[in-house]
Amino acid sequence: MVSRVIPVDPFDLTIFGGTGDLARRKILPGLYRRFRAGQMPETSQIVGAARSDLTEDQYRDEVHEALKEFISKDKLESNAVDGFLSLLRYVSIDATGDKGWSELKEHQRGDHISAFYFSVAPSLFGPIAERLHEHGIADASTRIVVEKPFGRDLETARKLNQTLAQHFDETQIYRIDHYLGKETVQNLMALRFGNVLFEPLWNSQYVDHIQITVAETVGVGGRGGYYDRSGAMRDMVQNHLMQLLCLIAMEPPSQFEPDAVRDEKLKVIRALDPVKPEELVRGQYTAKGKTPSYLHDVENEDSRTESFMAMKVNVSNWRWAGTPFYLRTGKRLRARQSEIAVVFKDAPHSIFGEEAGRHRNILTIRLQPNEGMTLGVTIKEPGPGGMRLIDVPLDMTFADALGAENDNVTDAYERLVMDVIRGNQTLFMRGDEVEAAWAWTDPIIESWESRDRRPYPYEPGSSGPEESAMLLHREERRWREIRE
CATH class of the missing domain: 3.40.50.720 (NAD(P)-binding Rossmann-like Domain)
Structure with missing residues (x-):
């Protein structure tokens, strides 16, 4: 191509x-x-x-x-x-x-x-x-x-917005989040709003739950001083994961135009329920072999800052009532992996009997590495011996589908900088959107800081603390594996 x-x-x-x-x-x-x-x-x-x-x-x-x-x-x-x-x-x-x-x-x-x-x-x-x-x-x-960071809480975000507003109009300000420049993130909007196939199913009637995972293999490295003041919640959840959740959950905008898109994202943030203490898990990586612990990396042996965060989030609107969103991010995990998994509900009745097992359609949107999308479908296993069902992926990896040398698959930053030159703010955050995100985030942070509990420990190279699995297990769900 x-x-x-x-x-x-x-x-x-x-x-x-x-x-x-x-x-x-x-x-x-x-x-x-x-x-x-x-x-x-x-x-x-x-x-x-x-x-x-x-x-x-x-x-x-x-x-x-x-x-x-x-x-x-x-x-x-x-x-x-x-x-x-x-x-x-x-x-x-x-x-x-x-x-x-x-x-x-x-x-x-x-x-x-x-x-x-x-x-x-x-x-x-x-x-x-x-x-x-x-x-x-x-x-x-x-x-x-x-x-980013666009402040560290609602108060500082407001002050930052007020400072910029003294000299620049909102139409002149481009708050950049490189996750929104990824090819797959933009394709998420094309997938939803450019195809009749998915949008009728994009609601709580057909979707069991949605998982958003951003896993990193690196530790905090040379960012220890900054990271220990921020943690996974401020560094990743409040901005990157929040933006991904908004794009997954938002209503169709009237047109693909900056304020129309950002208006719908803002509605999602304002529809988020408060997160209960039992609906989140904070973790902190320990030492393993030659890999130092988080406490060593930030040079603070008494740090209560989280390097891992998992949480259950509910969107209280007609489209998503009853369908939970599970967010997970962390450092020193098993693999570098960023993905959104839309897990559809079981068929209302299986004609194949219990021996056919449980099969679900899962739409996986990979942000990194190897940007692309995979739709898991159930088919008959080839060969004689009865009706045995297996799950197979319909895979579209962009480098394969478009050609590995195709310059259309661009880096997020180069795409976003060109959008600035074009004057297109669609993929940039608006001031009220940033403040709404902090207004939801601040009470969560204040809640755990008031309890002053240490995050759960987890080994480097794992999928995070075992306690995070219980967020899903108690509702008979499970995290998708973080694969090497």
Whole structure:
């Protein structure tokens, strides 16, 4: 299949934190891939802005090294690399002072789309926004991209929104969650609303339950200081898993348009029931062999912060009443796996007898690795000997279906940055959506903090604490396996 690339208009993109880890690993390699694919006009400009005293040539050298580290060799064509590096500029800047802002203004061209990526700590969002206006760099057409965390509770999220709102309209603010840029997540909307096959079944009459799993094999690594103040609930559930739940549960929007989609997501968040203490399990990985414990990784032997979270969530509306959603995420688990599993109910009556066993249709939406979808269907086992039933997958792995070399299967960051340039906010969170998510999350956190209990221990390489299995077992359900 031939990739069809629609170029965007020429733009000036400034990356605050342009020498940081996120810029090196995701943003700049993603922009290179879009340049190589022919989507980025050659008159565009990418400005790295950071504290380091670098010349433009030194910055280009750093970016070149990042491309060699994070782009496969067969994609590093010399002409494409040289062309991309020629678009780079660099400004040494003080986010809280006056250094560099006049130089940054000189790089802005009034006839190009102007966007600023805040790849910095949230504490710098306000000072940067203020200086962009003080120095006449930003105007009513400017777009800004802000990274999570969007606060650590409802109060700080509101303050952050108020700070940004002092300088930018909501239509100018793009709160990025890279999970929403994944090909499979977007295909979830196409699957639901572009096919007559599934939507009539997408309700509590036919769906027994839904599982959302985001499992990681890594520990907290060098993020120990941040992670121990956040934990799995703030770091993953409140944003990534919440967004996936909204897309699975939301009503069909009137059209595929930013506010129409986000209005429906907001309705889901507001329909979430409070989570009871017995409906959640918090875990913390222990040491095993050469693998250090969570307490060692965060250098806090008395930490009560969770590295694993599992919970049962109910959506109180007509579509989903009686159908639970089970959310699970954790570090140091058996495999790196992110998936959504829609488990349909049993057939109302089996004509094949008890010996045929229990068979269920399960739609599995894989986010990573190997993005794709699988629908489990029940068929007769081939061969003689009676009616024996087996489950087989109808598999659509995107790399296989579209071709492993197809550039349509893009990284989440490169897709989302191009959406910013297009001015399309559909896959970005709105301010009221962020605040609603925190309003639901805060009481859950306050409840367990008031009890001051340690999370349940679990071994690295497992599926989490055994107690998490009871969330489903007591209702005669079970988690899907986290496979190697």
